Amino acid sequence: MPNADEPRSREPAPRRVSVEQDGPVVVEGPVEVVADDGTVAVSDRFAVAICTCRRSASYPWCDTSHRAHERRRKDRT
Numbered sequence: 001m002p003n004a005d006e007p008r009s010r011e012p013a014p015r016r017v018s019v020e021q022d023g024p025v026v027v028e029g030p031v032e033v034v035a036d037d038g039t040v041a042v043s044d045r046f047a048v049a050i051c052t053c054r055r056s057a058s059y060p061w062c063d064t065s066h067r068a069h070e071r072r073r074k075d076r077t
């Protein structure tokens, strides 16, 4: 039980955002994503992957399309 003399922290827990190399940004949900055209996408999921490559058919959500692009890029090297 917290001590009544101690100030209570009012700071919310920081939201974790993970950046994947050549992939999406994974954000702990729920989230609202505002696109550059002003549209708003909402997800109540525990964590969501937000597309950073713009290849997703379900943008702004990552649909793993970035993986095929990454494979082609590695095949050329």
Ligand code: FES
Residues within 6 Å of the ligand: 022, 023, 024, 025, 050, 051, 052, 053, 054, 055, 056, 061, 062, 063, 064, 065, 066, 067
């Ligand atoms: S980052 Fe995964 S489809 Fe764009």
